[in-house]
Amino acid sequence: xxxxxxxxxxKLIMSISGIMLVLFLLFHGLMNMVVIFSADAYNAICAFxxxxxxxxxxxxxxxxxxxxxxxxxxxxSFQNLKARGxxxxxxxxxxxxxxxxxxxxxxxxxxxxGFLALHLYHFWSKMQLVxxxxxxxxxxxxxxxxxxxxxxxxxxxxxxxxxxxxxxxxSALWFxxxxxxxxxxxxxxxxxxxxxxxxxxISNIFATLVVLLFVSVVVYTYVYQNFVx
Amino acid sequence: xxKTINVTLKVWRQAxxxxxxxxxxxxxxxxxTDSSFLEMMDILNEQLISERKEPVAFDHDCREGICxxxxxxxxxxxxxxxxxxTTCQLHMRKFKDGDTITIEPWRSAxxxxxxxxxxxxxxxxxxxxxxxxxxxxxxxxxxxxxIPISKIYADEAMDAASCIGCGACAAACKxxxxxLFVAAKVSQLALLPQGKVERATRAKAMVAKMDELGxxxxxxxxxxxxxxxxxxxxxxxxRLNREFLSAKIKD
Numbered sequence: 001x002x003x004x005x006x007x008x009x010x011k012l013i014m015s016i017s018g019i020m021l022v023l024f025l026l027f028h029g030l031m032n033m034v035v036i037f038s039a040d041a042y043n044a045i046c047a048f049x050x051x052x053x054x055x056x057x058x059x060x061x062x063x064x065x066x067x068x069x070x071x072x073x074x075x076x077s078f079q080n081l082k083a084r085g086x087x088x089x090x091x092x093x094x095x096x097x098x099x100x101x102x103x104x105x106x107x108x109x110x111x112x113x114g115f116l117a118l119h120l121y122h123f124w125s126k127m128q129l130v131x132x133x134x135x136x137x138x139x140x141x142x143x144x145x146x147x148x149x150x151x152x153x154x155x156x157x158x159x160x161x162x163x164x165x166x167x168x169x170x171s172a173l174w175f176x177x178x179x180x181x182x183x184x185x186x187x188x189x190x191x192x193x194x195x196x197x198x199x200x201x202i203s204n205i206f207a208t209l210v211v212l213l214f215v216s217v218v219v220y221t222y223v224y225q226n227f228v229x
Numbered sequence: 230x231x232k233t234i235n236v237t238l239k240v241w242r243q244a245x246x247x248x249x250x251x252x253x254x255x256x257x258x259x260x261x262t263d264s265s266f267l268e269m270m271d272i273l274n275e276q277l278i279s280e281r282k283e284p285v286a287f288d289h290d291c292r293e294g295i296c297x298x299x300x301x302x303x304x305x306x307x308x309x310x311x312x313x314x315t316t317c318q319l320h321m322r323k324f325k326d327g328d329t330i331t332i333e334p335w336r337s338a339x340x341x342x343x344x345x346x347x348x349x350x351x352x353x354x355x356x357x358x359x360x361x362x363x364x365x366x367x368x369x370x371x372x373x374x375x376i377p378i379s380k381i382y383a384d385e386a387m388d389a390a391s392c393i394g395c396g397a398c399a400a401a402c403k404x405x406x407x408x409l410f411v412a413a414k415v416s417q418l419a420l421l422p423q424g425k426v427e428r429a430t431r432a433k434a435m436v437a438k439m440d441e442l443g444x445x446x447x448x449x450x451x452x453x454x455x456x457x458x459x460x461x462x463x464x465x466x467x468r469l470n471r472e473f474l475s476a477k478i479k480d
Contacts, residue, residue: 007406007446008436008473076446083405083445085338090239090252091331093305095401095455102450103403183449186463189471193385193464 008187010076015187017069018180022210024062025173029213032153036220039150046149051131059128070113077106101179108176115169122156123149157218158225166218170211177207233259234326238273240285241333243342246349250342252331262322266309267292267299269321286345292317294458297393300400301346302333307397307456315395315458335400339407339443350396352442353410357394360434361414363423382420389417391459398453398461404445409453411439412469413461419472429476436473 003009035042049055101108127149130141145151156162182203185191191199235258243250257276260269267289274284290298299316303309309319324330332346340348392413399407415432418424424431447466454463 002477005440006436006473006477007408007440007444008470009477010446011448011470012474076448080404080406080445080448083338083443084403085336085340085405087250087336087342089302089305089333089336091305091333093310095306095452097455098450098452102448103452105448179449186449186467187447187470189467189469189474191464191467193462196462196464196467 010072011187013068014072014076015184017065017072018184020065021062021069022177022181022184022207024065025210026213029210032217033213035150035153035217042150042153043148046127047147049128050147051128051135055128056132066113066116070109073106073109099179101175102183105176105179108172111172112169112176115165115172118165119169122162123152126152153217153221154225157221160222160226163218163222167215170214170218173214174207174211177210178204181207232262232322234262234321234324234328236260236269236321236324236327237329239329239331240273240346242285242345243334245344246341250345260321262320262324264321265292265317266301266303266319266321267317286343286347288347289317294318295393297395300335300348300350300396302335302400304331307335307400308395308458313458313460315393318458335396337396337399337402337405337444339405340396340399348396350394352444353394353396353407355442356407356411356435356438357414359438360427360431361418363418364427376422378421386417386420389413389420389461389465392417392457392461393459395458397456397458399444401452401456402445402447403450403452404448405443406447406453407439407442407444408447408466408469409457409461409463411435412463412465415469415472416465419468428472429479432469432472432476436469 001009003013031042031045034045126141127146130143130146133140134143134146157166182200185199185203235256238255238257239252240255241250242253255273255276257269257273260272264272267287270285270287277284288298288300290296292299294315294317297315299308301308301316303316303319308314308316309323311319311323334340334342334346335348335350337348339352340350343349390413392410394410396410398409399405402408415428415435418431419428449463449466451463454461
């Protein structure tokens, strides 16, 4: 199967799974923004995306996307390490045009993935998981708070330590996306001499906006809870 | 006015493909800044021979930047610290008196060391043999002017064709990927009417050969473009991806 056996096929899978994840991030970020304007509206979205059949299917699809992206990243990195040969260069120097993020995508990805575990504990395990548990008859967690997403946002982001951890996480994500977004388009072949700088520029603006969507909620909640209220 | 400098060279010495290599340090005095890097290597070898030592083996041929024979990873850069030139076009005026210059062979699993600084770049020839050509039937030669080609395509094909196959792209790549080389070769032919006929089979055959020979997977870092002595753009890699994917989807 050429998707697995050929290098460009493998890159295609990285690219498509990456684009899927970025589109999810865009949706997730836009959804989060709602909480700044109205906690009730945000909770309505949370209720809408609870343990319903469509939300569960989407969650499974998302988990699959993550797994494919991460496993392929590991596989590709291993192959690339092997292709480099046993002997390493004694002296290496960096090139001006090569971004730091592009050389460290695996490390950045692992940082993003590591914090993701914390994030799933903070929100998913308190919300959708509790609902799933109740549906299956296991009454663990507080079902009343399971649809109260605004409560959890306030609870975690009003604590400075978590606000900072999330900002560190989001900055790693930003670095990952500054290379990832344009690179995924490049791997799909959607680029040429004229569009190369444009695609890079548009992708970086897009990546920055996506990350800012998340940052704004963290910063807003922290400032509002600690200094305004 | 001629100026001379004294340099310390750290050169990778390896007796053969299987032998364990190591760095040797040599001091070279009164090197003219007008001399080229390879002339400096010649001076080093003359010095070694006069000391009854084995000279350093390194690849070189035309010494005017068009054959793609010279290599050398100098101070962390393929073809040295200067941009858009091959090692033979690098001059000693780029170095300062008292500098230590580290010279290593290309390091990539697909480019095994033959001796010292020489590596076997036959892998690139094998990729070309797999599909980097246009099949021509014998017979009358068609008039070149009978086939109109737009200036844009002609220029881009020419830019791609300037690839000399030196291997700097794979040597610079953290993934040991040969994508820039393969992309340039696929591009130069896919852009022109004569090469369009076999574009799908060519892209598939060359990529398959590249993967088979153990080159890595491209992650679009752009190190290849930055180090390419002919400044070949990574936009050709996007074209190769396009050619390959559309060929596979059509199957």
